[in-house]
Structure formats: C-alpha cells, structure tokens
Amino acid sequence: MYDAGKIITGIVIFLILMTVPIWYVVATGQASYVPDPKVNPDETQCVESTDYMIKNHMVLLDEWKTSCVRDGICTWVASDGETYNTSLAGTCLSSCHPSKAEFCDQCHSYVGIKPYCWNCHISGE
C-alpha cells in the first residue's frame, strides 16, 4: 500500500502553502507597489536625519510622549543642538507632514502596522 494519492495531495498542499504569496500578489496586482510618503516640499529639515528617522521615529515619539506626559518635560534637544517641542501634532504634523494618510499611513499600512498614536491624537483631518 503506497497511498500515492494522499501523499501527492499532501505535496500539492505544501506547494500551495509555500507559494500563496505569489498567487496573492499576482491576484491583487500590488506586487510592485512602493509606498510614497508625502512631505511638505517647503520644509527641508527634520529633527534628525532621514535614515535615523526611518528606523527610529517610533522610539523617538515614544520618548517624547513619556517625557512630556509623565515627567512634564515637553522640550527636546536634537543631536545638532536645536530644541524642539515634544509634540506629534505641533512639531511633526503641523507643517512638515500635514496629512496622516499621505505620510504616516503610507508605510504603516504597507508593513501592516497600526500604531496606537491615533488612539489619543486626532490625525488633523
């Protein structure tokens, strides 16, 4: 008794599971989609470098929140010596990144992250 039928079925299921993403992106046609976060073209200077901000913005914002809400210290000195108000709405969203949908959500929804910033903050829209 070889049970070839059952084993082949098993192998086919394995292959399907392994290739689900391929069929999925082919079906949705979104394979080559790349997020495009929009920045106010008039603003050229962020609080830190772009590379740093890409990888560490969540940590920075969390530090801002903790120091301002818990410790009452609502200013922060950047590595270049400049002082900023630790305010998501006031510092980040007011001028440089006015649209949550066009900036924040671009990457967040791309990598499937739902930060809880927006549990408290109103996105400004």
Added chain:
Amino acid sequence: MTAVLFFFGVILPYIAVLIFIVGIIYRVWKWARSPVPFRIPTTCGQQKTLPWIKANNLENPSNTVGVIGRMALEVLLFRSLLRNTTTELKQGVRKLVYKDSLLLWLGALLFHWSLLIILLRHSKFFLEPVPSFLLLFERWDGILQVSVPSWFPSMFPILFISNIIILLALTYLLLRRVLTSQIRYISLPADYLVVLLILGVVTSGILMKFFFKVDVVGVKTLALGVITFQPSVPADGIGLFFYIHLFLICALIAYFPFSKLMHMPGIFLSPTRNLANTNRISRHVNPWDKPVKVHTYEEWEDEFRDVMKDAGVPLEKEQ
C-alpha cells in the same frame, strides 16, 4: 557592496528556498516509494468490537474520521507527549513510581505554536495589501502592550507574547538537553545545531526589532521583489541585523531537508498513527507479497500417518 547585499538578500534566499522545497519533496517521495506492507497502528484504546462495548475511535480508530481525529490531536496538540511520565525507582521501598511529566509536552507545544504564530505574522512581508485578519492577529499577539501597568518601562515597539514564549520554550528545550544526563547522552551534535540555529534566528529578530533597527519598508520591498522574480536590493541598505537574521533563516531552511526537522512532514506518514485498526474488517494488501514454500497438511500427515492411525485421529488418506 551592492553585489554582496544582492548575494545575501537575493541569491542566497533563492538557493535556500529551492533546497527547502525540492529537498522536502524528494525526501517525502523517497518515503512514499517504500510501501506500507502491513497495517500496524499502535492501538491506544478500546477496539471496535461487540456493539455494547464502547470503542475509542480517537485512540484506536476504526474509520477515516477517527484517523483524521487521531492525526489532528497528534499534530496540533501532541497527544502522545501528553502521556509522558517519568519513572523513578524508590530504593527504600523498592517501588517503581511513575509521575506525570508534562513539561516536555508544554515546552514542545509552546515552541511549535509560537513558531507558527510568528511565521504567520511574518507573512505580511509577502502579502500586499496586508489582509486585515493578519492585523487582528498581530493585535492579539501584542495585547501585552496595552495591558502593562503605567509604572512599567515603555517597550516601544510592541513586544509580542509569541516572542517571549518562543524564547522561554527554546531555552527550556536546550537546557533540558544539556542538563538531563540521559538526554545529554542520547543527543547528537545535530540536535544542538538545530536548537541553536532557531535560537539564533529568534534572537537576531528580537535584537533587530528593539535595538538594531532596520528599514522595515525596505525589507518588504525586497521580499515582494524576490517572490515576483524581479529582485532588487534597496540601494541605501536595510540594516546589518536584517541580513544576519535572513542568513540564519536561509541556513535553517536549507538544512531542513537533511535534518531531523523532517519530522514535520514525516509525522503524517507514520504508519503506527495514520492507519485505522480495521485489519480484520478489510484486507490490507502487501505489494511485494510473494508465495513462499509452506509445509502442507499432506506432508505432515505423510510423516505422522501411522502414529495418528494408532491414536484414532481421523485421516485424510488411510493408505
């Protein structure tokens, strides 16, 4: 530099996945080519017999539904490990004492389930747009973040429950191999290699998440490029720890088909578990069965005819 990144980010994963898929299918095919000549389930409960005796269809299946149930319990809940006991010889009273020993079951189950959850969470890097059920899933796994008390130090980004559990479970599985003298005695270098590799993958992942940050958008762009066979490495790099993480994963999955990790497909083919105990109900055919020389009744009677006659045993040929 780009060439090196291309190798580690694109070429190596392609090779590893190819070895993984082809290797697994080859090994399974090799098992499949050997037949199951006899139906040999290990029965762990009451057989189907007289109608007024309650049969245990999950531990001693008598039909396909029972077999599926038994296999599901085995694969999803590690039923057999749940029976585990430790044996101890109490010298004073000269008595053997058996104690339930569920730590191995718990460690193994937690490890495998958290691994599955982590794999599912990672599938978001290969799916665009991300299906909403995955988000829900991640929310549950990260529930700890919401429920930590306010005096607890901030742990941004979210620390997943599955990450904590898999670390604990793997540490337990490794420690038990090193510290229990009997298990250490039976362990091969390969046994340590596998645990350490997985532990390496998990640790590098956690370090990357909390301490050595990488460009997550770049990771997904790379992943999507690879699975659609239009690979390109983000020029500004993704981050060293991503490449370490990816390299360890490649090593693990390329080693998979050559290793004991083949227990994953293997369990489905295990003849002591995946067969129904219907031996006396329907005939199981052995494909390599061949006639053998038997000692027939006639030869037997020929040898003993005289004495049988004297004893008054009926004979086939009186002669």
Added chain:
Amino acid sequence: MSDEVAAPEELLEIDYRPPKKGWMEPTVEFKKGTYCYGAPLKHQEYLGLPNPRQWQPPDEDWQLPENWKDIILEGMDELLNKYRSFRLFMDICVRCGACADKCHFFIGSGDPKNMPVLRAELIRSVYRKHFTLPGKLFGKMGGARELTEDVLKEWFYYFYQCTECRRCSVYCPYGIDTCEITMMGRELLNLVGCNIGWIVEPASNCFRTGNHLGVPPHAFKDTLDFAVDEIEELTGIKVEASVNRKGAELLFITPSADYFASPHWYTLMGYMHSADMAKKLNAKMYAEAKRLGVKWILGGECGHMWRVVNQYMDTLNGPADYLEEPVSPITGTKFENSKSTKMVHICEFTADLMYNNKLRLDPSLNDHWRLTFHDSCNTARGMGLIEEPRYIINNVCNNFYEMPENTIKERTFCCGSGAGIGSDENLEMRLRGGLPRANAVKHVQEKHGVNLLTCICAIDRATLPTLLQYWVPGVEVSGLHELVGNALVMKGQKDRTTDMRGTPFEVEES
C-alpha cells in the same frame, strides 16, 4: 530457577546514570544470563537459513561470511525499500527522550542502550553512514558509524534485548515503533546467520508439526483426551473434543503451550523472525481451516498470535473467502469486526455469550482468588482488546483489582520474555525486563492481597510464574478461561469440590 541469578536486592541496585563513554563506541560484553544462545545447526538447516553454522554469541570469531558487510548493507537497502516504517523511523527521530524510561528493559537494567531511542540509534548510525548525505560527509559529527563486527555484535545483544512490545511507540510523538526496528535488525542479523536457538528451534518445529515443541499429533490427541477425562473427573461432565474432524463449525487455534499441564513457554510461530517466516508458518492456519471445511476460526488466548492474526494474517495469507463471516452459533451475534479475517478472539466470543446470558456462572467459585489482570502487549497495543477480558472477569469473579493506570491497558508492561527471548540462559535479563510488571503486581498484592495474575497470553503464562516467584512470591498465574471454567455451572454437573486445578474450595464454616 537458575541459582546463578543474584538476589532481588542485588538486581535492584540499578544505576540509571549513563556512563562516561559515549554510545557510539560499541559495547560488546556478553554477560552470562543476559543473552540467548545461538541456534542448533540442525534447525538452521531444516529451515534453510542462510550461512548455517554452529556458533555462540560470546565466541571471539563469529565465523561471519567473508562478504558479511555487503550482505548486511544490501539487506538494509532492500528492507528500506520494502518497509516505509523502517525508512521513516530512521529519518524522523528528534531524540526528545520521551521513550527513554518507558522500556521495561531500561527500567530493569539502567543500560542506556536499552532506551528505545538508543536501540534505534544503533542501526540508525549505520544507516546515516551509508544512506544519507550528512552521515557520509560528517561521519561521527553527523551521527554516523561505520559498520564493524563489533557494531554487529552490539546489534545482536540489544536487538535480542527487546521484546517488540511497542510500549515506546505509545509515548513517541511520531509513533516510532521500536518493534519495527528490532524486526529489521534481527532480519539483517539472520542474513549472516546470527540467530538464537529459542526462535529458530520453535520455528522449525512449528513448520514441521504445527506446534513449537515438536509434539507429534498422536501425543497431542492423548493430551487432549487426558484433559477431557480430567474435566469429567472434576465436574462429572463428558465434554466432546474433536480433532481433525471435517465439517466442524469452527476451528479453534490455541497456543501450543496450552496442551501442557503446567503453564509453559511459547514463541508462537517464530513470530516475526522474518516476514517470510511468519507467512510460512501462519499459512497453516488458513490452510487447515480450508481443508477441514470449517466456517470460521476461533483464536485462543495468545498475545503474539493475535498480533499476527489482527495485523498480519489477512495480508499474508488472505483473503479467506472460503470461510464465512463469523456468527456465533449460540447467540447469533455477527462479529462484524472480523468479517474479512474470519477469526474471532475467544474473549470476544465468551463476552458475547455472557452478555446474552448463555452461560450459567457462579462467580463465588473463584472466591479463593483475589486477582488482577495483565494486558498482554499484543492484544492491548496491536488490537485494543481491553474491555472484553475485563467484562469476562467481572462476570466470573468477585475480587478483581486493577494495577496502577500507568501499567495497564495500552500502557501495559511486557512480561519481559516475549519475541523469542524467554530462554533460561537469558534469565537475568528476563527478570530485569519483568521488573516493572512484577512491581505493579507487588503493589496490588500489598494493597489488596492479590494472589492471582490473570492474563490472555501464552508467553505470559509460561514466563510470569518464574518472574513472580522471584519478585512477588505468593502470586500465581492463570489464563482467563481457567477462571471461566471455574465459574461455569454446567447442566448435570456433580457438586464441585475443587477448582480446575484440583485445589479444594475453601469449606464455608457453618
């Protein structure tokens, strides 16, 4: 009993700590009392076994054929291609160690190579060396060993220290069955003429006379007549026992040991010595049933026979389409679970009789027994015959006590003497292997005053008396149907003053 065996206290000094030396170095020490003798040349030749010769395991030179290594490796390749179980179980073990302390031989000896996982690794290491890439590439680091004469000797020692009881396979998360591995190991050893007398001789006898002792047919008739007379003496009833009668309703096949007055040893049909041998010997059952023109077959109390009947016979020698689907001639019950094999276990048959009130029973006739029940490995783990014997017991006696849960039903402990290794020269190892069973009996002896161990396996009946005498003096052994016989009240019987053993019933004081 051999006087060379140490006292129980001494045997109980078991050290479970593994030695410093790794297991990959073969241990070849044939300690007296822990191995079985080689097979006599005569019987090897009668069965036409390969490379026949007179030899003994402790011999320095095993007189292996020159190309023994090729024979083994080619044999291994053939078995890997014939048995999925073998190939799979070589590949998927993760060495979690769940099986380690489940083996009665490990519990009784502390020898780490008696852990099922290491027993399998003995052959797995050679498999890796010759059949897998990592083994070929990395050698010892890859868990691989060269096949040497010492490794072969080690195989012999440890594959004949396994009773193929399958207890480990209950606990293995992948169901790895050491019985399969031991069977393959023994078959490979057989290819180069390494056999034990205790298997080859009975197999040869079975082949010739149909019973393992080589009892010729007239002597069998005498024994049966004697039994009939004895029953008449005890109960006043002349039962009819027919032998070789054509056109009978059913054929009763019982383990050969049952002909003898005292429980005796038994290795049914050289069980699984090799698949071919099993087929050769098992073929007789159906051939006889066909010749005698019976409707179906009733099988007696025998463990190994029932593993063969339940899991192998129909495949080996079926389909038995010349027989009818079994129906009890007394109750009319259809035994649907044996409609293809056409062989019913006597416990199923008797339980059905009792359920339908066809037997007049007086359980008080067994009141002199306080008993416990030993599930035999093969009926428990190769069949699932668990409730039937218990139903019968509860109908025929009043004092039944179960042993602890971890030692009965599918988790039952082997008697330690099955699968061909129940010989006297192997006594120390048998006593060690029987320790867990005996220990559980001791528990109920102390707790409930149990004085009888009932079982449904001929090897048990043959070997357990020695075992219990050594570990648990005061507990006797019986077959289940002996108790049924005791409790049976037959029409027209005289007042019974003794049980089936001739032991007088205790006289009630009035």
